[in-house]
Amino acid sequence: MALCSIFCPRIPLRFRPKPISPFLSKPLYSLSYRVYSSLQSTKDELGTFSIGFLGMGIMGSPMAQNLITAGCDVTVWNRTQSKCDPLVGLGAKYKSTPEEVTATCDLTFAMLADPESAIDVACGKNGAVFGISSGKGYVDVSTVDAASSMLISKQIKDTGALFLEAPVSGSKKPAEDGQLIFLTAGDKLLYEKASHFFDIMGKSRFYLGEVGNGAAMKLVVNMIMGSMMASFAEGILLSQKVGLDPNVLVEVVSQGAINAPMYSLKGPSMIKSVYPTAFPLKHQQKDMRLALGLAESVSQSTPIAAAANELYKVAKSYGLSDEDFSAVIEALKAVKSREA
Ligand SMILES: NC(=O)C1=CN([C@@H]2O[C@H](COP(=O)(O)OP(=O)(O)OC[C@H]3O[C@@H](n4cnc5c(N)ncnc54)[C@H](OP(=O)(O)O)[C@@H]3O)[C@@H](O)[C@H]2O)C=CC1
Numbered sequence: 001m002a003l004c005s006i007f008c009p010r011i012p013l014r015f016r017p018k019p020i021s022p023f024l025s026k027p028l029y030s031l032s033y034r035v036y037s038s039l040q041s042t043k044d045e046l047g048t049f050s051i052g053f054l055g056m057g058i059m060g061s062p063m064a065q066n067l068i069t070a071g072c073d074v075t076v077w078n079r080t081q082s083k084c085d086p087l088v089g090l091g092a093k094y095k096s097t098p099e100e101v102t103a104t105c106d107l108t109f110a111m112l113a114d115p116e117s118a119i120d121v122a123c124g125k126n127g128a129v130f131g132i133s134s135g136k137g138y139v140d141v142s143t144v145d146a147a148s149s150m151l152i153s154k155q156i157k158d159t160g161a162l163f164l165e166a167p168v169s170g171s172k173k174p175a176e177d178g179q180l181i182f183l184t185a186g187d188k189l190l191y192e193k194a195s196h197f198f199d200i201m202g203k204s205r206f207y208l209g210e211v212g213n214g215a216a217m218k219l220v221v222n223m224i225m226g227s228m229m230a231s232f233a234e235g236i237l238l239s240q241k242v243g244l245d246p247n248v249l250v251e252v253v254s255q256g257a258i259n260a261p262m263y264s265l266k267g268p269s270m271i272k273s274v275y276p277t278a279f280p281l282k283h284q285q286k287d288m289r290l291a292l293g294l295a296e297s298v299s300q301s302t303p304i305a306a307a308a309n310e311l312y313k314v315a316k317s318y319g320l321s322d323e324d325f326s327a328v329i330e331a332l333k334a335v336k337s338r339e340a
């Protein structure tokens, strides 16, 4: 669809209601917007918009795959090109830089490892900002801190394009199953336009207002999750040490008030000391670090998360970065064996 706006396809510019108009009374604006929205929805057939996807890791690959399977016109890029091959095999196009992706796509999603890579892919050499322009949108679904998200937002918006942060709750399997939860913030118009695609990749979505709120929500959620996992690991080892069957512990936990899907999902493999990677431990530690930074910024005390973070750091130092984050239990075992 080249440079024509994803937000106003085939509607002449002069007839398009502005997203925010100081000249329209509220009822008139509302009516105008409803008409505009309904015109939009008639244009929302799958494949109408070209979608870019940057980052073919554990999460990005299945998310892009779901868009392709749903019939969307998808163009992919990844730093390690070979990871794009399965998506190209399914019908995706390939471009060799983020810049080329945003230049040719109406709406581009980015799923990168951390703040550094998200900023580099968006704003670095041949980055997304150099291809994007007014009428297009950039949705960063990576887990980053608010400051990094704001930096990317500013660079994208300086080009005239729209920006949305949309980190996700849910791991590899929910990504494969199209069951992610999107925590979005930024340009509301882009949220509305991208919702069609969020609904292909996810089961629910939240719009949280200004850029930074989605990042903060994601970090709070993952801070809780990281502490829960560290505590669960302690419980498994303690149950074993006092002669209990940890499999029974998992069963008891699953029937009680502290039940969480994570315990039944990860517990059995943790007991067997195997950690098939769904959420890499290095990313969980990154999220603990960023969450602690967020807490620091508002002088909120988070001693439990701080202690859990230390455990993830120990696990990383034992070479467990690329294992699933449930491998944090190994750090406790190592402490135990050193003390024995
Ligand atoms: N896995 C999970 O369960 C979940 C992860 N997340 C978050 O989603 C994001 C992605 O996670 P996940 O897919 O698991 O991670 P992976 O480690 O599997 O993928 C990371 C992606 O980032 C790319 N990347 C890393 N460094 C750079 C760089 N310097 N320049 C360009 N690209 C780079 C990788 O490219 P390459 O292939 O070349 O290495 C890869 O495409 C993270 O922010 C994570 O915290 C959120 C929810 C769940």
Ligand SMILES: O=CCCC(=O)O
Binding pocket: 143, 168, 169, 170, 171, 222, 279
């Ligand atoms: O960021 C990773 C989240 C993993 C999950 O929500 O299960």
